[in-house]
Amino acid sequence: MPSYKAPLDEIRFLLEDVLNVSQLAALPGYEDITPDVFLAVIDEGARLCEEVLAPINQTGDAEGCHYEAGRVTTPAGFKEAHQAYRAGGWPAMTSAPEFGGQGLPHLARFVFDEMLCSSNLSFSMYPELSHGATMLIEKWADDELRNRFLPKLVDGSWSGTMCLTEAHAGTDLGMIRTKAVPAGDGAYLLTGTKIFISAGEHDLTDNIIHLVLAKLPDAPAGTRGISLFLVPKILPAENGGVGTRNGVRCASIEHKMGIKANATCVLDFDNARGWLIGEANKGMRVMFTMMNGARLGVGIQGLGLGEVAFQNAVAYSKDRIQGRSPLGARDPSAEADPIVVHPDVRRMLMTMKAYTEAMRGLAYWVGMLIDVEERHPDEAKRAEAADLVALMTPVIKGFCTDVGFEITNLALQCYGGHGYIREMGMEQFVRDARITQIYEGTNGVQAMDLLGRKVPEGGGRLAKRFVDVARSDLADAAGNPAIADIAQPVADALTLLERTTGALLARALHNPEEIGAAASEYLRMFGLVAAGWMWVRMAKVAAERGGARNDARLATARFYVARLLPQTVSLAAQISAGASTVMSIDPASL
């Protein structure tokens, strides 16, 4: 069985030394969040993940969810784990104290999420969707809906979902057909079928609150005609408890490649009673609160799976003996050396390590920016943070899940044939990781969001914010002899990215297909440069601190710039090749 130990040293290094988490206490409302408090919460979360959730990850995958006559049962141990999750107060982490929340920083949730995803991705999705639903209701619903639904979501006795997808409408939500008609008393009656709804039905909570996209009878066509409704599985009674069953039923669950312990449901809505959240026909704006949070959350899934796969690959590589080191026997007393002596195995481990640590840095940095965006007293700081979060959301989602999948695959490779069989648990990580590149907007869609929308937005204002932050750190590092050799290749890659962006956007003015043809490579290039910048930041601190662990960080930074960052050069060439290279063949000839 794979094991999981929360990487608390790495987490502390980032929080305390690189990101300086003590800054949070300067934000209004976070005055009590000292680094000690913050880290105590993380330590407690680590225990839950290691002791309760990781042990039921492999069994949950083997058993999967059960469906019978509209009811879904989660695998053995999930109900007890959810009770432990509730008892620890985890559903309340970042919610507003007025609804029973603890009002902790978003950054704390990001760190906890990583550990949740490492220990049990299927389990993590039940509370994560509830968390997203809670944030949406907090931000957009009226007081009556908030008072009625938030306390139960915040205490974890009810859970939430997001219901967007229909059989004929996945990426293109403008085509949804679910209808909402006024019930005459301020509520609406919804009819239609949603598919692929994660955690759409299960036995972990007393009620499930669905956030559903639907169209009013007179709605304009396309995404401009979408409204958002809150539709409970069970209508709350007057006293706030569970009342009568609503017209929503789980018609079936999917049989799928991974995340088997998370129920992926077909939901039939048949005159189900619901309430409008936000304005009529402006539902996409409201849903984006949940979608943006979920996109970052899915990026963290890539990070979490990368971390756990890496940990197990390291342990296995030190244990498994095969062959001898090219330098001669490292352990002459044994029949063979551990495979960690082989440079090709070391290449795989270093790749996993270098990506995982950079992804963590980027994800936590964005988590902290969300707190700044929400609470900083200076409007200019809030605006800067908002721009950076918007820019980085598709990068975190796309880059961290693409790389997370690659890491799980490399980890499996380190196990050889033993990685391919079920017992070791490595193939589960690969299967679980694969969906992260697809849901919450495929990575192709994320790439177009980055290149087609975020980068050109405001005349390049968002991208310039990132370039300014990175350039300032890189200029600083260039004058530091301990890390100048790390900073220079990153500065060169940033210049190449800027040049490539300018040429690409100029070509796109004449041919709109240029964006789609280059977007995926562009997102990868952007992610590689951002990860390089994060390595420079981490290397700076490591060089100041010294010691074996920090020497290892510096060596990993050097590995990153020498072996992974050069992908940017070939990506720039691919992007420059232009749209005609992919579009010249007629579909009939494909």
Ligand SMILES: Cc1cc2nc3c(=O)[nH]c(=O)nc-3n(C[C@H](O)[C@H](O)[C@H](O)COP(=O)(O)OP(=O)(O)OC[C@H]3O[C@@H](n4cnc5c(N)ncnc54)[C@H](O)[C@@H]3O)c2cc1C
């Ligand atoms: C396990 C699982 C859990 C899920 N959970 C949820 C959930 O909780 N709630 C929910 O609402 N949905 C959920 N989904 C749905 C998921 O978000 C969609 O599958 C995803 O958005 C893609 O939609 P689609 O499958 O219809 O693919 P399509 O939209 O048909 O896309 C097919 C391919 O075409 C590409 N493509 C489509 N349009 C464009 C375009 N304009 N430009 C370029 N390329 C394009 C896509 O990138 C993709 O490669 C889940 C799906 C799965 C499998």
